[in-house]
Amino acid sequence: xxxxxxxxxxxxxxxxxxxxxxxxxxxxxxxxxxxxxxxxxxxxxxxxxxxxxxxxxxxxxxxxxxxxxxxxxxxxxxxxxxxxxxxxxxxxxxxxxxxxxxxxxxxxxxxxxxxxxxxxxxxxxxxxxxxxxxxxxxxxxxxxxxxxxxxxxxxxxxx
Numbered sequence: 001x002x003x004x005x006x007x008x009x010x011x012x013x014x015x016x017x018x019x020x021x022x023x024x025x026x027x028x029x030x031x032x033x034x035x036x037x038x039x040x041x042x043x044x045x046x047x048x049x050x051x052x053x054x055x056x057x058x059x060x061x062x063x064x065x066x067x068x069x070x071x072x073x074x075x076x077x078x079x080x081x082x083x084x085x086x087x088x089x090x091x092x093x094x095x096x097x098x099x100x101x102x103x104x105x106x107x108x109x110x111x112x113x114x115x116x117x118x119x120x121x122x123x124x125x126x127x128x129x130x131x132x133x134x135x136x137x138x139x140x141x142x143x144x145x146x147x148x149x150x151x152x153x154x155x156x157x158x159x
Contacts (some may be wrong), residue, residue, distance in 0.1 A: 003048040029053040036075070046075055072105040 011020055034048040052069050055061050080088055 029055070038084065039079050039087055042081050043077075043084055048073055072108075 015022075030052060032050050032052050034050060036046045036048070037046070047066070050069075050071055053068060054069075056067060077084065077088060
């Protein structure tokens with residue numbers, strides 16, 4: 001992986017083996033570009049942008065006096081090449097300490113999914129309510145339009 005930042009003394013880092021970690025000191029927030037290259041040269045590199053926040057907030061945690069800014073991304077190979085396929089299938093197990101996350105991404109995914117389902121339900125309800133209001137307004141408009149027409153006809157017959 002290649003990690004590129006604009007604000008550090010060493011703006012380009014090349015990481016060739018786990019753990020794929022960069023440690024720095026500082027404060028701020030900026031976007032870093034992470035470009036992943038594969039053993040198979042026919043597979044195109046994949047670029048990720050990660051908003052790095054060097055201060056504690058709801059997405060950045062503190063552990064052992066270290067800020068941890070994690071995100072979870074997946075790369076899906078729909079048609080891996082004949083060279084890449086065995087590399088994907090026969091992966092070596094990493095040291096468990098390297099694959100531990102400080103955030104529970106399954107729980108975050110479940111909460112996000114629940115929030116999306118609830119938002120969709122709320123939107124459907126609001127659409128139904130607004131559609132009913134529009135229908136009522138159209139009916140009221142037609143009634144008023146008819147009353148105006150009748151009043152105009154009545155007025156024309158009097159004159």
